[in-house]
Ligand SMILES: [Zn+2]
Ligand SMILES: [Zn+2]
């Protein structure tokens with residue numbers, strides 16, 4: 001079916017006017033089609049997830065075995081640990097030497113690439129050549145950003161010195177010219193790496209996928225990326241014609257034009273001129289309601305985010321609840337700030353085990369999600385699945401089945417029929433059907 005070996009991807013590199021390099025379709029691509037999939041050239045678990053995620057297969061586990069030497073790397077079992085060892089060996093030594101300090105994600109990722117290059121035979125070097133060139137971006141970066149990168153570069157040198165004694169010389173002999181000093185390697189890594197997310201779309205790690213780093217951004221993209229472990233799958237969410245450019249969104253698309261543009265400039269150093277940015281079509285809806293009232297929601301968001309980061313669920317739930325009632329009917333559900341607060345209330349209620357309240361908040365978000373995700377989007381599918389599970393738990397079985405069905409329509413396109421999450425969803429739907437049948441036959 002989908003992963004037929006040797007099946008060529010219907011994509012090619014091309015020069016896109018005004019954007020530099022890009023990827024485009026060589027043939028017609030259907031909506032829902034797996035365009036291509038790739039394993040990372042290098043990847044690592046995010047620092048903030050090191051305790052929850054296996055450093056080999058990137059699955060989240062309740063209990064993990066800890067590497068007895070660096071005490072940082074964790075694995076599902078000895079099988080994962082064994083398979084990870086060749087990639088972890090050098091890193092382990094460096095991690096130990098740096099204790100109690102921890103290198104950042106991009107420093108660890110860059111070091112992993114260097115170590116891979118120091119252990120031939122590997123095709124790493126030639127693959128690195130295919131990474132998108134971001135020299136021009138380096139020039140257009142703010143001084144602050146450049147300083148940040150310089151700091152990372154010196155940390156990288158410090159970090160790898162245990163294993164690469166003469167880093168400068170070894171990098172020159174092993175790396176392509178554009179990566180031959182720590183600063184340009186770090187710049188390349190930070191500009192090209194993708195966030196790896198799990199089934200719940202939580203960040204678990206970062207990875208480099210050179211063949212896909214050419215994908216340009218669009219605020220209403222025709223492709224989405226989903227992960228299965230560390231394997232990246234690129235899927236079409238609209239029909240794409242031959243020679244048409246393939247795009248993804250580098251950032252969360254559910255936000256105002258001004259917010260998206262600021263984030264793209266800060267993180268990726270370009271000004272987005274996509275159709276959606278030009279038309280600003282949804283802005284009115286996203287800012288609907290009484291400004292005086294929604295401004296209070298907007299201004300509360302940083303504090304709420306803080307509570308969420310601290311996992312202070314009880315206070316978060318109380319704060320969201322009182323903010324939402326204060327805004328009342330003057331701020332409709334499709335207002336973007338109301339939606340964000342409602343989403344946080346949903347999170348908090350789930351963590352507090354307040355299922356009925358969670359369901360109420362979840363239901364409130366769905367009309368806005370339908371409105372703001374015109375194309376199938378993983379975030380929308382996962383949100384529907386969440387609400388469906390709450391409905392199922394509250395024994396609203398028929399509603400749950402309807403919600404799961406709606407999720408399935410999206411996820412068979414964004415995740416594909418074979419993705420573990422879609423399989424989960426199918427099992428849930430089957431459970432609901434059986435419960436409905438049983439109820440009917442008991443009447
Ligand atoms: Zn594992
Ligand atoms: Zn270790």
Ligand SMILES: [Zn+2]
Nearest residue numbers: 219272274277
């Ligand atoms: Zn845009």
